Amino acid sequence: MSFPSTRDAALARLRAFLPRAGRAYAANRNLDEGPGRRTHVSELSPAIRRRLVTEEEVARAAVAAHGPAAAEKFVAEVSWRSYWRGHLETRPALWQRYLDDLLALERELGRQPLLAARFAEAVAGRTGIDCFDCWVRELDATGYLHNHARMSFASIWIFTLRLPWQLGAAHFFRHLLDACPASNTLSWRWVAGLQTPGKTYLARPEIIRKVSLGRFRVEAPLATVAPPPPPEPPAPLVPLAPLPAADPEARSGLFLHTEDLCPETLPLPARPLALAATDAIGGDPAPRKRAHANAALADGVARAAAHFGLAPERLAEAALEEELRAFAARHRLAQLLTPFAPVGPVASRLARIAGALARDGVRLVPVRRAWDARAFPHATRGFFAFRAILPELVA
Numbered sequence: 001m002s003f004p005s006t007r008d009a010a011l012a013r014l015r016a017f018l019p020r021a022g023r024a025y026a027a028n029r030n031l032d033e034g035p036g037r038r039t040h041v042s043e044l045s046p047a048i049r050r051r052l053v054t055e056e057e058v059a060r061a062a063v064a065a066h067g068p069a070a071a072e073k074f075v076a077e078v079s080w081r082s083y084w085r086g087h088l089e090t091r092p093a094l095w096q097r098y099l100d101d102l103l104a105l106e107r108e109l110g111r112q113p114l115l116a117a118r119f120a121e122a123v124a125g126r127t128g129i130d131c132f133d134c135w136v137r138e139l140d141a142t143g144y145l146h147n148h149a150r151m152s153f154a155s156i157w158i159f160t161l162r163l164p165w166q167l168g169a170a171h172f173f174r175h176l177l178d179a180c181p182a183s184n185t186l187s188w189r190w191v192a193g194l195q196t197p198g199k200t201y202l203a204r205p206e207i208i209r210k211v212s213l214g215r216f217r218v219e220a221p222l223a224t225v226a227p228p229p230p231p232e233p234p235a236p237l238v239p240l241a242p243l244p245a246a247d248p249e250a251r252s253g254l255f256l257h258t259e260d261l262c263p264e265t266l267p268l269p270a271r272p273l274a275l276a277a278t279d280a281i282g283g284d285p286a287p288r289k290r291a292h293a294n295a296a297l298a299d300g301v302a303r304a305a306a307h308f309g310l311a312p313e314r315l316a317e318a319a320l321e322e323e324l325r326a327f328a329a330r331h332r333l334a335q336l337l338t339p340f341a342p343v344g345p346v347a348s349r350l351a352r353i354a355g356a357l358a359r360d361g362v363r364l365v366p367v368r369r370a371w372d373a374r375a376f377p378h379a380t381r382g383f384f385a386f387r388a389i390l391p392e393l394v395a
């Protein structure tokens with residue numbers, strides 16, 4: 001089973017799925033036939049995550065194929081990602097809190113052998129819960145899980161196995177090809193009862209049997225209650241920071257990264273004279289996720305090179321700040337354009353890069369798509385308020 005890692009393959013997958021993106025999607029999207037057999041969902045998330053295709057393209061294609069009413073459910077699901085990204089962008093403390101908790105929990109694993117043993121059994125898929133153990137193996141083997149499986153996985157992790165949600169979110173983040181700081185962290189928080197305070201998600205054996213079309217028996221007992229966690233202090237709402245304005249006349253370079261690999265549709269304020277990207281993605285992803293992201297990056301860089309007529313330069317990931325300073329100096333750049341990266345590891349790295357370039361008087365200018373700029377300010381409340389703007393967003 002493969003997930004598109006080039007724009008051509010992603011567009012082909014979109015075209016193939018479009019006939020099923022209307023009322024059929026609304027009726028059947030929760031059904032999970034299992035790996036290699038899924039027909040009810042698009043499996044486009046790894047491509048959308050890296051923006052080999054954009055949310056805008058996918059949503060508009062569905063509306064064009066089915067009309068706004070029949071495509072409404074698919075467009076709403078595609079927009080969940082925009083909503084989560086906007087929500088985290090305006091509440092960045094939630095990401096930092098997750099990272100801090102994770103550090104503390106990783107230390108706890110060293111101190112608490114019982115917790116460490118439960119954790120080790122869970123990530124090895126040796127819990128005796130047939131669906132859960134099977135999803136662990138599927139995640140490892142493919143880097144993907146159906147949405148309903150993710151919800152039940154997270155619920156069993158938290159309420160049956162009594163493991164901290166942050167460790168589960170980190171396990172997903174390491175393996176999922178579509179791992180997205182916002183969608184992943186906030187979905188885990190939602191299952192745990194933190195995102196919509198007091199509202200948890202309880203996985204039920206009869207529902208799992210039904211949506212998996214009888215693939216699982218779910219005979220091992222699952223938690224029958226999902227108590228809400230103690231309330232946490234609210235994360236402050238931070239208005240969207242205006243991005244530094246570009247100078248359309250300045251000598252400009254383009255730096256590509258895995259948050260947005262559709263440079264040919266990016267509204268660049270100046271024509272780039274030089275093109276750079278890292279030689280490989282950073283962090284500590286599972287090998288399958290690393291391979292997918294690197295293939296997507298190579299495809300994005302090749303398309304950018306063809307589109308702008310530039311020879312791409314691949315810079316050493318480990319010394320990116322210094323490599324980009326040298327790149328800017330070589331090409332006498334006054335500014336480096338880069339796709340906007342929402343809250344997460346890439347945004348943190350870009351902040352460090354901006355500081356390093358500033359020492360040489362070079363500005364890092366993130367370029368935000370109109371879709372994000374229009375969507376994010378509406379993601380400060382619940383999804384249902386956000387949903388009201390979707391017709392306008394897609395139009």
Ligand SMILES: Cc1cc2nc3c(=O)[nH]c(=O)nc-3n(C[C@H](O)[C@H](O)[C@H](O)COP(=O)(O)OP(=O)(O)OC[C@H]3O[C@@H](n4cnc5c(N)ncnc54)[C@H](O)[C@@H]3O)c2cc1C
Nearest residue numbers: 041042043044045077078080081147150151179180184187
């Ligand atoms: C605990 C948990 C963790 C998750 N982590 C991620 C993650 O790291 N990255 C990620 O992209 N999605 C995440 N999701 C959301 C969702 O499960 C996946 O986007 C979806 O399963 C992808 O499969 P698909 O492409 O076949 O979806 P389709 O049903 O075909 O939907 C089309 C597109 O809409 C978007 N989408 C659909 N449902 C959601 C949703 N609930 N939230 C956000 N976007 C959605 C995706 O981009 C998807 O490709 C998570 C959900 C849960 C419950």
